[in-house]
Amino acid sequence: MSIPLNQLAPDASGTIESIQAGQELRRRLAGLGLRSGIRVQVIRQSPLNGPMQIRVGHTDLIMRAADAAHIEVCPGP
């Protein structure tokens, strides 16, 4: 069962199932290493509903919840 990435709690990880976004955002995400089958980990959430910090491989990224909502992940180890 998959959930949007922005609903993954800090310290939890998951595997990207699909990215429901336009070509523009998809390519940008792919450039940063975010695509189907890749494992992501949520590191922390910024205060006051700000962006989240996620880790993909050796890259740490910040992204807003609105953008993270386009990424479906399957929670897992």
Place this chain on the structure above:
Amino acid sequence: MKRIVVLGMPNTGKSTLFNRLTGAGAHVGNWPGVTVDLLAAKILLGDAMVEVIDLPGFYNLHGFSEDEAVVRHFLETQPVNLLLIVLNSSQLDRQLALPLQLRELGIPMCLLLNMSDEANKLGIRIDVPKLEAALQAPAIPLAAKYGTGIEKVRSELIRLLYEHPKLTQANDAAFNQDMQIELELDDLAHRVVTNPITLPVSATDRLDRVLLHPWLGLPIFFLMMFLLFQAIYGLGIPLQDGMGWLFDHLKSRWLEPAVAAWPGPLKSLVLEGLFDGLGTVLTFLPIIAMFFLLIAIVEDSGYLSRAAFLTDALMSRLGLDGRAFVMQLLGFGCNVPAIMGTRIMRSPALRTLTMLIIPFSLCSARLQVILFVVAATFPARAAPIALFSLYLASFVMAFLTAFIWRKRYRNHEPLLLELPSYRLPTWRFLGFEAWRATRQFIAGAGGFIILGVLMVWFLTHFPFNVAVAGPQTMAGWIARGLGPIFEPLGIDNMLSTALLFGFIAKEIVIGALAVIFSVGPNDLSGVLAQRLNWVQAYSFLLFTLIYTPCLSTIAVIKQESKSRKTAAIAVLWPLSLAWLTSFAFYQVARHLL
């Protein structure tokens, strides 16, 4: 001439490598159809002069961002000998996508596996010969920051240029097809890179636990900003004052005697027009240099993207991001370098919107005027409240402006920022940025500022046979003409003439008032106290705070945005906002009190 382009994703140390290769001689190059500034340098490699060009960092050859379009346009139109591709050794699993895409262009490539020291520390192993074989291109591990491997890069470049002496035009078809390289990327990364089973908890993780802490993060951010501010302006403003003093000295000791015998108007043109114009330009140099020196340290360290993380919750609601907030705060020292500092943002819409809000930051020049007038017209008890309310107004105006204009300058790029590992800055190259920014300010804004100073000089001195800035000069005429506009704000003709001077630089408003009332600076307080009640004074201060930023600010907005329209908006919008605010305040206060 032979040509090499340096390419890579953001945060790969591309600029450091470029600086290492080319030294201080880089200049901003002009390329047909390219709207962003590209650094280029000519260097001697072997026996040939080679032009090296630093293209903006980009993620995807087929991406949609401005920078990606610039890279594509450049490669489509300019033939090159060699692509020098800089990769972050720790992130090869995704960065190898770039050489896989660029390979299709059919131009010889050379891969630089930068930051190999960091990868080593993380326990990442890279099979270089396998990588070279798979991509049919030489690959050199190096740490550009420490200069290790640079000599090898140089000799490899000489060899490659000897092997590929002809400029190659990129294969057009490669730009249009979007290759499915993902499988190939995974396969290549799998074969070439060996990752450790568990990642060690890095120093960066430990630092982030404190610096990005849910409760401590923001207070630490404000403390950092305060220290940065103190460092820039604590060092910059004495230097600026020193420069001003030197100029006054030169003027009174050397220039004034030299032109003493000249006819009045010509003498005044040289002393109060040209020389003061030049002085205005030069007094900014220390602050711009200090600003870029220190902001480069903060940027290199990796903290700037953390600042964006911490403040984005507020700024995203205004159509801005956290980096805009950093520049807005630094604008409280001086707007000019803060506007130049928006270069750290890559989206043009976001940059423009930030440039429109920075001028509302109550800079140190406006503070001088405000402190003087507040001290002269407010009782001691109320003075701090007046000052505080003006700081508040400064933020309100900036946020209001962002809120109103956010639809027009909508930023289409999502906030997707890398949080790089904390790094110590590359001390050796810190001065480069400062030097380049200062040079660009002189070349891009200097002429405009001097021209503006000359214009205001003319308005306040012509005709030459009447009192300077008096009612008979053109400035006096204009002030009378504008009288009906300023009257509902409680601002009389003499004060509005001073505001005309304030367009050159806000700090000269007080000096201008002394000239206009023909009193010494020491008697000016008394005159102001006599002529203005506090409601009029406050209305004047609100107007001074909000109205058109100084000439130098407008000049750098024009220089940085490369758009006359943006510069025009930066003049007209604050002017309208200032009028409305002062009008509302004055009319309401007058009727209530």
